[in-house]
Amino acid sequence: MQVHVADHPLISHKLTLLRDETTDSPTFRRLADELVTLLAYEATREVRVEPIDVKTPVAMARGVRLSDPRPLVVPILRAGLGMLEGMQRLLPTAEVGFLGMVRNEETFDPVTYAERLPDDLTGRQCYVLDPMLATGGSLAAAIHFLVKRGADHITAVTLLAAPEGVARIEAELESIGVPVTLVTAGLDERLNELGYIVPGLGDAGDRLYGVV
Ligand code: PRP
Ligand code: URA
Numbered sequence: 001m002q003v004h005v006a007d008h009p010l011i012s013h014k015l016t017l018l019r020d021e022t023t024d025s026p027t028f029r030r031l032a033d034e035l036v037t038l039l040a041y042e043a044t045r046e047v048r049v050e051p052i053d054v055k056t057p058v059a060m061a062r063g064v065r066l067s068d069p070r071p072l073v074v075p076i077l078r079a080g081l082g083m084l085e086g087m088q089r090l091l092p093t094a095e096v097g098f099l100g101m102v103r104n105e106e107t108f109d110p111v112t113y114a115e116r117l118p119d120d121l122t123g124r125q126c127y128v129l130d131p132m133l134a135t136g137g138s139l140a141a142a143i144h145f146l147v148k149r150g151a152d153h154i155t156a157v158t159l160l161a162a163p164e165g166v167a168r169i170e171a172e173l174e175s176i177g178v179p180v181t182l183v184t185a186g187l188d189e190r191l192n193e194l195g196y197i198v199p200g201l202g203d204a205g206d207r208l209y210g211v212v
Helices: 009-019 026-044 081-088 137-148 161-175 204-209
Strands: 002-004 049-055 060-066 072-077 096-104 109-116 125-130 153-161 180-187
Touching: 002 060, 009 026, 009 153, 009 180, 026 072, 026 153, 026 161, 026 180, 049 180, 049 204, 072 081, 072 137, 081 125, 081 204, 096 137, 137 153, 137 161, 153 161, 161 180
Parallel strands: 002 180, 072 096, 072 125, 125 153, 153 180
Antiparallel strands: 049 060, 096 109
């Protein structure tokens, strides 16, 4: 898996504020949104385009436009929803599919409670949004869903990732055979015994939307 850890002072600045336990929910949502917009720039580096001509007030110019089929953005509910608008800002014509997953906090296994994806993803570029890549169970399950439907180009966008989660995705991808790119604002030290990213930012879903 190609892993891009964003290296930009604005991203580091916003990520630091996001980590701060005194940052309130409205500010957390705004920062997550801003961070995703910055990450989306890197994540869409290989988005497919086709050449077009436009007429400027002066002359004809060669340009490009996003080509069909449209990219598919897949936020993993709940916390991934906090990243959707930021991604759509850069890819307004993308379609959106949904996966609802919650992690069993004892086994860390993901439980899928909702799935609304197009049946056929052949030839589609897919962008999976989830702020946290911890054990990697949720992202691995999401990748399996997409690959089963034909996706062959997957980019995961996260705010934070743990080395354990990255290693798990890399191991699973060997049997899947589809390349995946990860774009993240930060690669942290490790997971703790509760499966939380250290130093991390806590529970992303709770900080975005409240404790459930
Ligand atoms: C969080 C997070 C990821 C998952 C990461 O979701 O948003 O989806 O945990 O953990 P993993 O890499 O170990 O699978 P959570 O289960 O807390 O659900 P939520 O988004 O509804 O809060
Ligand atoms: N899910 C979160 O929201 N935070 C973590 O640190 C790990 C999983």
